[in-house]
Amino acid sequence: MTAEEALRDVKRAASAGQVMLTAHARERMRDRSATARDVERAIRTSTTAVKRSLAEEKWRLSGGVDLDGDALDVVVACDSGGWNWNVVTVY
Numbered sequence: 001m002t003a004e005e006a007l008r009d010v011k012r013a014a015s016a017g018q019v020m021l022t023a024h025a026r027e028r029m030r031d032r033s034a035t036a037r038d039v040e041r042a043i044r045t046s047t048t049a050v051k052r053s054l055a056e057e058k059w060r061l062s063g064g065v066d067l068d069g070d071a072l073d074v075v076v077a078c079d080s081g082g083w084n085w086n087v088v089t090v091y
């Protein structure tokens with residue numbers, strides 16, 4: 001999967017409410033006072049995706065903002081078929 005494909009697919013999944021939050025992501029969200037809607041907005045407004053792992057489909061999304069307009073980077077991972085996306089952490 002290319003960066004462009006990953007960005008397109010995770011944005012599509014986020015817009016459809018089909019991105020799951022891991023327990024670790026929920027912890028980081030609490031630390032940063034971010035809501036699920038903030039994370040969804042950050043994904044939908046992200047401008048770049050950088051692969052974080054050569055062995056798996058894990059991507060850092062940057063350039064996105066939360067509902068207040070503050071920068072929020074999101075790390076997501078998908079299954080081998082590219083259908084199921086999970087938020088791993090937020091920055």
